[in-house]
Amino acid sequence: MRTQVCIIGGGPAGLLLSQLLHRAGIDTVILERRARDYVLSRIRAGVLEWGTVEMLRKAGVGARMDAEGYVHGGVYLSAQNRGFRIDFDALVNKRVMVYGQTEVTHDLYDARDAMGGVIIDEAEGVTPHDLDADAPYVTYLKDGTEHRIDCDFVAGCDGFHGVSRQTIPDSVLRTYERVYPFGWLGVLSETRPADDELIYANHERGFALCSMRNMNLSRYYIQVPLDHEVAQWSDDAFWDELRRRIPQDVAETLDTGPSVEKSIAPLRSFVAEPMKWGRLFLVGDAAHIVPPTGAKGLNLAVSDVHYLYEGLKAHYADGESEGVERYSERALARVWKSTRFSWWMTTMLHRFPDQSAFDQRIQESELAYLESSEAARRALAENYVGLPY
Numbered sequence: 001m002r003t004q005v006c007i008i009g010g011g012p013a014g015l016l017l018s019q020l021l022h023r024a025g026i027d028t029v030i031l032e033r034r035a036r037d038y039v040l041s042r043i044r045a046g047v048l049e050w051g052t053v054e055m056l057r058k059a060g061v062g063a064r065m066d067a068e069g070y071v072h073g074g075v076y077l078s079a080q081n082r083g084f085r086i087d088f089d090a091l092v093n094k095r096v097m098v099y100g101q102t103e104v105t106h107d108l109y110d111a112r113d114a115m116g117g118v119i120i121d122e123a124e125g126v127t128p129h130d131l132d133a134d135a136p137y138v139t140y141l142k143d144g145t146e147h148r149i150d151c152d153f154v155a156g157c158d159g160f161h162g163v164s165r166q167t168i169p170d171s172v173l174r175t176y177e178r179v180y181p182f183g184w185l186g187v188l189s190e191t192r193p194a195d196d197e198l199i200y201a202n203h204e205r206g207f208a209l210c211s212m213r214n215m216n217l218s219r220y221y222i223q224v225p226l227d228h229e230v231a232q233w234s235d236d237a238f239w240d241e242l243r244r245r246i247p248q249d250v251a252e253t254l255d256t257g258p259s260v261e262k263s264i265a266p267l268r269s270f271v272a273e274p275m276k277w278g279r280l281f282l283v284g285d286a287a288h289i290v291p292p293t294g295a296k297g298l299n300l301a302v303s304d305v306h307y308l309y310e311g312l313k314a315h316y317a318d319g320e321s322e323g324v325e326r327y328s329e330r331a332l333a334r335v336w337k338s339t340r341f342s343w344w345m346t347t348m349l350h351r352f353p354d355q356s357a358f359d360q361r362i363q364e365s366e367l368a369y370l371e372s373s374e375a376a377r378r379a380l381a382e383n384y385v386g387l388p389y
């Protein structure tokens, strides 16, 4: 088989890149390790930057998002039992869309099917070859038979645990990482959301977040120690701890119910450089991981896709190579700014195990400064809604 761009990974990054390239007349094949149902069963975050909203609309997959998503003009932060609002509209004249990543992935798969996109799932042993030559190819096993795909470029959209990043020589690859000493215990419940907008709460007992999927489906998180397991957290224990950490007036009216999903996720910041090696491009989680505090994971994958799509479109349409050659430089510039913001939100809002009373006061003063300074709130707002591409 031959294609122009072989995409490894059928998550949001791979699907969106394939959809955009196909609409530009560029052939792609997606090789996905898992079965589609498995990919679609993943519960992920739910805040879309406006740049992501526009990219999904440009890809022709924005209809259900526009019909079912919730446009939010602000977000609440709280500390010491008091909350204040970051007014995106007033500060930066931009908003965010609350719409689950799982739904985005569903919409992308539906659009790929509608266009006859080639997605090979349950592809095993996917291996890129000759990436530093002009004629790369990718091999994989399907139903016990080895297959080969010759291509012009390989897009590594295979996430943090994928194969693509590992094919970049150690002499070339540089990685930067910070692992946080806590995790997030997340609960999905068929309950009314705690408030109309999200609430990020700093508390001396630990961080908490009130989010949502729709008016009858809420998503909550509390910070927990790394050695905690889901089994030790009953629903009642979760709700009791959440109520301790969020503003009292919200806690008093919190609608609780059985968890329909409950899981613990670790937090890390990770960036791999370069994001291009020969004919291989790293895209999304394959190149970077952010702690979910800034809601940047999916949104960074989308901005990577933007840079790569524009570069490949210019390459095939006009023979221009600058976009392809400068992909890593351009993508990393935005990746690092979002990595900084996600680190800053995480450091400001969580309780660190070795944190002193002084550290807690510094966090509280950071939040007090945000509450009192329009300039500080504007800086947070422009990062949260998404920096320009």
Ligand code: APR
Pocket: 008, 009, 010, 011, 012, 013, 014, 031, 032, 033, 034, 039, 044, 045, 101, 123, 126, 157, 158, 159, 160, 161, 162, 163, 283, 284, 285, 286, 296, 297, 298, 299, 301
């Ligand atoms: N071969 C083929 N497919 C692979 C391989 C492999 N060796 N390794 C991983 N994959 C697939 C995974 O099964 C997954 O479906 O690549 C896909 C990667 O998707 P994601 O991990 O969702 O990463 P990405 O598309 O970059 O999206 C980033 O998703 O994980 C969240 O928090 C993250 O919101 C962010 C977004």
Ligand code: PHB
Pocket: 044, 045, 046, 047, 198, 209, 211, 212, 219, 292, 293, 294, 295
């Ligand atoms: C979510 O709704 O899952 C969510 C929202 C905002 C975040 C992280 C997760 O920062």
